[in-house]
Amino acid sequence: MLNDKEKNYLDNLLKNGLPNNIEFIFDLFNNRRVKIGNEKLSESDIMSYCRGIVENSPADSDESPMIKAKQDLKKIDEIHEAQEDRKELLEKLKKFSSLQDAIHEVLHLAPSDYIILSDKLEGALTSQVCKFMKMGYVPLGGISAAAFGASPVGGNRFVQAMVKIPQRQSLPWNNRDE
Numbered sequence: 001m002l003n004d005k006e007k008n009y010l011d012n013l014l015k016n017g018l019p020n021n022i023e024f025i026f027d028l029f030n031n032r033r034v035k036i037g038n039e040k041l042s043e044s045d046i047m048s049y050c051r052g053i054v055e056n057s058p059a060d061s062d063e064s065p066m067i068k069a070k071q072d073l074k075k076i077d078e079i080h081e082a083q084e085d086r087k088e089l090l091e092k093l094k095k096f097s098s099l100q101d102a103i104h105e106v107l108h109l110a111p112s113d114y115i116i117l118s119d120k121l122e123g124a125l126t127s128q129v130c131k132f133m134k135m136g137y138v139p140l141g142g143i144s145a146a147a148f149g150a151s152p153v154g155g156n157r158f159v160q161a162m163v164k165i166p167q168r169q170s171l172p173w174n175n176r177d178e
Helices: 004-016 023-037 043-053 064-092 099-107 122-134
Strands: 114-119 136-141 143-147 159-162
Touching: 004 043, 004 064, 023 043, 043 064, 114 122, 122 136, 122 159, 136 143
Parallel strands: none
Antiparallel strands: 114 159, 136 159, 143 159
8 A cells, every 4th residue: 555655756756757667666666675674566556546536526617637547547557568568579489499489389380391493584483473473472581692603694593592382271371269
């Protein structure tokens, strides 16, 4: 529970503009509380108090400090939501031990679904790529050029890696229920 000094501090902040980093206030209060042996606050204690003050205050005009405080609280909520989304994404990424594992997990690829197309002429390679795309293959990365041998013309080739995605509906971004 907030003490009177903390409530006064928050009241002044609400009138003058809340910082986007509510953790600063949270740390400030809890550092002081630890020094004097009081129980620590949770961030939700601070946010609940602020919401209660803002929602129960009459707004005189669009310029009212409480209107600004309400906008500040909404901004803080959006920041916290983005931080939670980021944490969730980081947790998902931690399960991949390497980039190759991530590619296989996301695309559900089998080694036999990977091919490399090449041709001396760029236009001919483009035709091959289009043909394989109609068969369900997708280019992996951009086109590359390879030079073989001493001749500047004789050994040059254009190269494109392609992968086949067996079931598009099984890709994670197509599964909205998860």
